[in-house]
Amino acid sequence: MAEKETLEPQPPLKREAKDYKSGNEPIWCPGCGDFGVLASLYDALAVYNFDPKDVVVVSGIGCSSRLPGFLNTYGFHGVHGRALPIGMGVKLANPELNVIVTGGDGDGFAIGGGHIPHACRRNVDLTYIVMDNEIYGLTKGQISPTSPLGLDTGSTPEGSIENPLNPIALCLIYGASFVSRAYSGKRQEMNKLIVRAIDHKGFSFIDAYSPCITFYDTYKIWPQKIVPIPEDHDTSDLMAALKLALDPEKMYVGIFYEKREPSLVEREDSIRKVLKEKIGSPSIQSLFELFQ
Numbered sequence: 663m664a665e666k667e668t669l670e671p672q673p674p675l676k677r678e679a680k681d682y683k684s685g686n687e688p689i690w691c692p693g694c695g696d697f698g699v700l701a702s703l704y705d706a707l708a709v710y711n712f713d714p715k716d717v718v719v720v721s722g723i724g725c726s727s728r729l730p731g732f733l734n735t736y737g738f739h740g741v742h743g744r745a746l747p748i749g750m751g752v753k754l755a756n757p758e759l760n761v762i763v764t765g766g767d768g769d770g771f772a773i774g775g776g777h778i779p780h781a782c783r784r785n786v787d788l789t790y791i792v793m794d795n796e797i798y799g800l801t802k803g804q805i806s807p808t809s810p811l812g813l814d815t816g817s818t819p820e821g822s823i824e825n826p827l828n829p830i831a832l833c834l835i836y837g838a839s840f841v842s843r844a845y846s847g848k849r850q851e852m853n854k855l856i857v858r859a860i861d862h863k864g865f866s867f868i869d870a871y872s873p874c875i876t877f878y879d880t881y882k883i884w885p886q887k888i889v890p891i892p893e894d895h896d897t898s899d900l901m902a903a904l905k906l907a908l909d910p911e912k913m914y915v916g917i918f919y920e921k922r923e924p925s926l927v928e929r930e931d932s933i934r935k936v937l938k939e940k941i942g943s944p945s946i947q948s949l950f951e952l953f954q
């Protein structure tokens with residue numbers, strides 16, 4: 663008779679960045695800033711030692727929106743501009759999941775711009791990373807809502823005649839409870855920021871500066887302008903955060919604003935509690951009676 667195998671208790675698995683790779687090699691142009699964002703995200707997931715089955719990464723359409731394909735977590739490569747509603751739906755359907763929504767400045771602030779205020783004000787507990795290259799990369803270099811005035815592109819041969827919008831100022835005004843910015847060229851800092859954003863209970867926004875080396879090479883422009891947010895900045899002070907966001911010269915990186923407020927799921931839970939007290943375990947009939 664074969665000897666019975668004894669099962670030794672196994673130490674808990676500590677995952678590393680490589681454990682979150684899907685095996686699909688990114689097809690971004692060499693030098694694209696999105697590599698830095700992806701690497702920082704692998705590291706951040708490893709910091710939390712998340713089981714890949716507990717993470718869902720949702721995106722829209724664009725070069726940056728290819729990101730979920732390079733992770734072995736659950737992923738959803740959605741339609742253009744609709745990453746946030748999909749991510750919100752995932753979180754509300756299963757609040758146990760860690761939801762990360764990713765995409766570009768075009769996906770988020772042009773076609774998807776109508777969804778951002780509602781994600782901010784509802785305080786859905788997810789992290790939204792916008793890889794902001796101030797251009798439409800995938801469609802070969804047209805202006806995006808964050809392109810600077812005067813930018814010469816294929817779609818604006820005489821220079822852009824549109825003022826750019828300010829993602830940080832908008833998210834602050836829309837009521838986001840965590841608003842931040844990082845630069846893909848500073849991977850350690852970006853990694854730390856993603857870790858903080860995931861830790862935040864509620865909607866966390868990262869404007870992730872991520873140069874498009876092919877259609878608008880900001881590696882030559884941004885490093886001179888990017889400065890860390892001063893250490894004495896009070897991240898609970900909304901007006902101070904706005905002042906930094908609206909600085910016409912400096913491109914601040916770091917946490918602008920952070921506030922702990924009940925997330926949408928927490929508010930939903932408190933309604934559930936009240937209803938339970940009122941009607942116990944609801945049947946369809948008792949629900950009809952409640953709304954009569």
Ligand SMILES: Cc1ncc(C[n+]2csc(CCOP(=O)(O)OP(=O)(O)O)c2C)c(N)n1
Nearest residue numbers: 723724725726742766767768769798799800
């Ligand atoms: C409904 C719809 N309109 C337009 C497009 C074309 N399109 C695909 S990606 C894109 C813009 C991508 O820019 P961004 O979100 O900044 O991503 P990047 O490629 O720069 O990372 C556009 C206009 C589309 N796929 N679907």
Ligand code: SF4
Nearest residue numbers: 691694725799874875
């Ligand atoms: S076109 Fe720009 S954004 Fe797209 S992969 Fe290449 S460098 Fe990155």
Ligand SMILES: [Mg+2]
Nearest residue numbers: 766767795797
């Ligand atoms: Mg873009």
